[in-house]
Amino acid sequence: MTAITTPPSRTHRTPGATRKEIDMKRFIIKAAAIAAMFAAVPTTTLRAEGLEPKDVADMLHAVMDSDRTIYTKMIVARLVNEHKLIKASEFFEDEKAAPLPAQMFRFGAEMVADKTDLFSYSLLSLWPVNKQNAPRTDVEKEGLQFVVDHPGENYYGEEELGGTKYFTAVYADTAISPACSSCHNGHKDSPKTDFKVGDVMGGVVIRIPVE
């Protein structure tokens, strides 16, 4: 079941509750544009139906999650770990190696940030290798804890950052292959060293400005 929350600072999380009213007119246009970018669905259909920010975030996450899973399983787990044909390294340029799945994901997020401010996303964790990727906002902190405590559920909230209101969704980021858990467990900067396949290692945070 999916939990939907109001901003944690105002009320505590209420599963099933609807989010506060937002400026739907502006949002529908944004949602249509975003969906068109990623799903190549005719914008007229989306305009007519309208999209909740939650649905947009879920759609975006479906694309992100699938792409990264494919990269992790078909490139890193297969070519690096199984066939040992190539290396994957955090320092992929110096090592002439493939970027790690987390880096591939981050580079995508940075490129998206260069292209649009209609949404943004990041990969964070309660146990980050790079401490800059630890949760910083209240919603990030609560969301990351929520997806650890509630397997299979997502976290939705709202927050204001730099004068802009955001719909923020947090999705569990799970160790889908031994490549994920073994690399994190062995990294000298990892605060947690006993990850197993299937464990929630962090979360994908998607933000959509709603005001």
Add this chain to the structure above:
Amino acid sequence: MSLSSNALLWITWIGLTLVAGAALAGVMYVGGKRDLLLIGGTTSAHHQIELACETCHTSGLFADARKIEKDMNKACLSCHEDELKVSNDSHPVKKFRDPRNADRREQLDALMCVTCHLEHRPEVTNAMAVTLPNDYCLACHQDVYKERPTHVGSGFETCASAGCHNYHDNTALYEDFLVKHAGGEAIAAHPVQSLAATRGRDPLRIALADADPVATLTAFLRDVADEDKKDTAGVDAVARLARVLDAGDAIAPAAFMSEEAIANWAGSAHAVAGVNCAGCHAPEQAKEGDISAIEANWVESPGMDACQSCHKQEAATFVEGKHGMRAHPELSGPRKEPQNAMLKIAALIFHDEPLPPMPVSEALIPMKPDAAHLTVGSCNACHKPHEQDLKVAAVEACASCHDDAHTKAYFTSPHFRLWEAELAGAGEPGSGVTCADCHMPKIEARGKAFTMHNQNAYFRPNEKMIRPVCSNCHSLEFSIDALADPELVESNFNGRPSLHIPSIDWALSRTRRAE
């Protein structure tokens, strides 16, 4: 009726004010040298182009502050973007766009170049043209003492000034690099610069000196050939040797066919590579080989255009550095002539001249007085294309103008002694160290080496030099220590570092603890 002296004075004052105001407005809006309008000197980075105002100030009048900052970013990147890419920028703008960094951006707006690098503020400009107080890392890295106990006691003002970190370029300073390159001898057992190891050993020339040039060159080409490709070394050798020109092949108007010029050309790399006189002096007509057309279009002193048709990367990087920046394509030229009739008249008095190559006398660093009248800005300021000895550009050309302590000390340095030995044949190619080896190193790009002609590309912060230059012959630890010792730098590395930067020790201790 005569005017009182007071009235005369008023009239004179008003008249002079109007004239001065009109002159100022003319210089501002129509044309003319705008040094009067400079609100403060620029850094050495932009000093040469500070009067080409529109190069950086592109927003026009009445733009709001944010637009100006954004436009300024574009202007900065139009010259510095490649440098940031090569630096594998540790703090690229894209990292700061995420809304989760909004509070950090309020403290330090890392989206804008001008947050840290303001021009025209000499009174607050620190090293690396930074105009913020040097403890700027504090804005985001407050947790460093908790995460890195080794750093306790080091002030935030020392992060980027002690030889440990840079804001942009950490390619030779990141932790795993330090660990990987820990140890090693201060001076390698076989100190040779890998990309310079073939200098003076042009395979074509070696083959030409041999009894059987085709066989020698074929053997060389086979040696370097990619095994996966079809072996065409024999055919290639014949084709290459067929291109070699000698004195009898020179095509030039009779007036320029001096014995000396032909002899020099015939012994140069240009003749060996099949480039005839007209290839540079009348490049378009050279293709047809029609001597009358060549004569009609002969350019006595070809400029950079001719050189860059073959030496593309050298020319492109040359205009990015201090020696050629006034020829940079992004530099704003003279302002456009006004269309308005009144302003057209004003433009007769107030008009811009293109920036000429900078004379040595305008340099901000010590230069030889007898070089004051010389200019840089073209290839042949340092290279003499007709001379067989291209080594002049590696040391003598530099020392003919530069007169600072580091340059003067070079001639008593170990690097110079090695260069003398290489020139004398006692040292192997690539073992001598010239000015150019450090400041215009050979760089490998897409499998080919070229000589970096932007002397600033691997200059500041000086740790940029470690990977392409110092690491050829020195350990990382020695390189970091030496570059962090200003006195040793000034003495041109005549001696050993008098200080030690503990970054490698700290990185190793952390790795060992983790293991």
